Amino acid sequence: MTLLMIAVSGKFVPDTCTNGPGDWNPIGSAEALSAFCGIFAGFVFSGVVMVIGQKNPTGGDAHASRGLRLLLPSFFGLAIAAYLYALTTGELVCKRSLVEQLFAGAILAADAIVVIAALAWLLLAYERNSHGEVRFFRRLILVAAVFVLLMLAVSSVGFHNAWTDRTAARGADWMVWGTFLALVMGLIFLWHQKIPSAPPGAAANWQYDQYLNKHVNLSAWLALILSGALAALSAIFVSVPYDKLDLPRGLIYTMSEAALVVPALIVAGAIRALPRI
Numbered sequence: 155m156t157l158l159m160i161a162v163s164g165k166f167v168p169d170t171c172t173n174g175p176g177d178w179n180p181i182g183s184a185e186a187l188s189a190f191c192g193i194f195a196g197f198v199f200s201g202v203v204m205v206i207g208q209k210n211p212t213g214g215d216a217h218a219s220r221g222l223r224l225l226l227p228s229f230f231g232l233a234i235a236a237y238l239y240a241l242t243t244g245e246l247v248c249k250r251s252l253v254e255q256l257f258a259g260a261i262l263a264a265d266a267i268v269v270i271a272a273l274a275w276l277l278l279a280y281e282r283n284s285h286g287e288v289r290f291f292r293r294l295i296l297v298a299a300v301f302v303l304l305m306l307a308v309s310s311v312g313f314h315n316a317w318t319d320r321t322a323a324r325g326a327d328w329m330v331w332g333t334f335l336a337l338v339m340g341l342i343f344l345w346h347q348k349i350p351s352a353p354p355g356a357a358a359n360w361q362y363d364q365y366l367n368k369h370v371n372l373s374a375w376l377a378l379i380l381s382g383a384l385a386a387l388s389a390i391f392v393s394v395p396y397d398k399l400d401l402p403r404g405l406i407y408t409m410s411e412a413a414l415v416v417p418a419l420i421v422a423g424a425i426r427a428l429p430r431i
Contacts, residue, residue: 166396171248178312180255181245187255188239191262195232198225198269205276217279217429220370224272224427227374231265231381238388247396249317256313256413257388261381263302264417268377270295271424275370278429292428296345299421300338306417307334310410317406326407333411337418344425361430373423380420387412 171179202225205218238258245251274291277283310330314322349361387409 168246169248170246171251178316180251181242181248184239184242184245184251184255187258187262188236188243191232191236191239191258194262194266194269195229195236198229198232201225201272201276202229205279208280217275220367220427220429221272221275221279223370223374224268224275224377224424227378227381228265228268228272231261231268231377234381234385235259235261235265238385241392247399249399250391250394250396252313252316253391253409254388256309256409257384259309260306260413260417261384263306264420265377265381267295267299267302267421268373268424270298271373271427274429288429292345295425295428296341299341299425302421303334303337303341303414303418306414307331310414313413314406314410318403322403322407326410329407330410330414333414337414341418341422341425344422345428347426349430366427366429369423370427373420373427376423377420380416384413384416 170181172182202222205222205225208218235258238254238261242251242254242258245254270291274288274295277287277291307330311327314326349365
């Protein structure tokens with residue numbers, strides 16, 4: 155009754171994306187995606203509990219600690235993504251929901267890669283590398299990272315085209331795809347980069363205790379801070395009134411790029427934090 159009165163008043167007409175502007179309904183898919191993120195976060199939390207309660211083999215504590223440092227921020231990000239998708243299910247402004255799902259999807263995609271990086275460390279912690287499992291995980295993460303960036307690029311292009319009713323400048327599409335190619339080449343470079351030689355007098359496990367520890371910590375903080383920043387941007391748009399959404403195209407293109415570049419930084423941090431075997 156309330157929605158009907160609002161619609162009749164002429165001040166506000168609910169728009170749940172059933173008639174456009176794009177060929178995708180972010181409100182209709184938000185409930186399923188919220189459930190998926192919640193289940194994913196539940197599995198990650200179960201992994202955290204298992205690692206904390208399990209006794210590691212001799213020498214495995216440090217590896218398990220690195221895995222935990224990556225699992226915890228990814229759990230936070232996935233839980234936040236589930237919450238943001240849940241908010242989108244109650245959205246009545248289609249354009250606003252496009253922004254909300256753009257950033258929630260970026261969090262989900264990036265933190266999924268961080269979870270796989272954490273699992274690579276847990277393989278070492280529990281001596282599950284007798285048949286080259288860690289080497290397989292390293293290759294898997296590279297393939298998954300490229301796939302994630304591809305999906306994020308598709309999402310960014312779809313976002314600015316849907317927002318502008320498919321009148322976006324052609325250069326905006328090329329800008330996203332050019333950024334995608336540059337990011338893929340950067341990830342491949344990081345994946346191939348080797349650990350520098352140990353300084354004179356360094357311990358035998360210098361590569362783990364000094365070099366890789368720093369990159370694991372950096373990856374964990376990147377995932378936590380940047381996922382929080384994406385969540386904050388999404389939350390800001392939840393509070394933007396429906397009659398204030400006439401945004402300049404330059405800002406739309408900037409958000410489209412940010413939804414690709416920011417999660418790519420999280421992915422790059424995860425690749426740098428991988429064990430080297």
